[in-house]
């Protein structure tokens with residue numbers, strides 16, 4: 068049986084990071100402004116919140132995402148994704164296996180996985196993920212990296228491993244409006260496959276003007292997709 072998945076535009080994938088908000092900036096206000104600026108997909112990532120708080124933040128984020136018809140994914144926590152009826156989850160290499168997440172979630176759930184190597188991508192494809200998050204492209208202050216930076220040139224071979232599949236790909240880490248063009252154009256597989264989008268945290272979340280920050284990157288991505 069084929070399952071109808073929600074339509075997802077991976078172009079500008081915002082991963083949240085409340086701890087990076089500028090002083091006085093409200094999280095939900097920032098989220099809404101960034102969506103108005105062009106964010107097409109949201110992942111709620113909470114590394115320090117307790118379950119109840121995570122749940123409240125996830126539900127409030129979902130209410131905003133629904134208003135703009137933007138899909139919402141939850142980082143790591145399948146239970147939170149189920150509780151708020153999110154569109155899916157993003158899981159890392161050391162989180163719950165894709166197969167288990169798939170069993171627990173509704174059949175049309177979007178499942179994405181962080182992949183740092185060709186082997187990771189091959190396994191994720193085998194396991195039936197919907198998209199992969201490739202990188203780290205560059206260094207970042209947002210997360211303590213546990214895997215070496217691959218650079219734009221390192222993304223090509225990871226995209227090659229998606230050849231012949233309809234698994235989507237975004238890249239992550241250190242992506243800003245100033246390097247988004249380089250990232251989109253430079254990350255190409257041997258067969259010419261390019262990224263479906265870019266995942267960004269600090270360049271949007273840490274901005275006092277997340278609308279403009281998102282708009283800048285969204286405009287670049289749109290142009291890159293129009294002229295690959």
Ligand code: TZP
Pocket residue numbers: 082112202203206207208209210239240241242266267268269270
């Ligand atoms: N996973 C790998 S790097 C990263 C995550 C969540 C953080 C990227 O943040 P930024 O601020 O866009 O560099």
Ligand code: MG
Pocket residue numbers: 142143158159160162
């Ligand atoms: Mg994780």
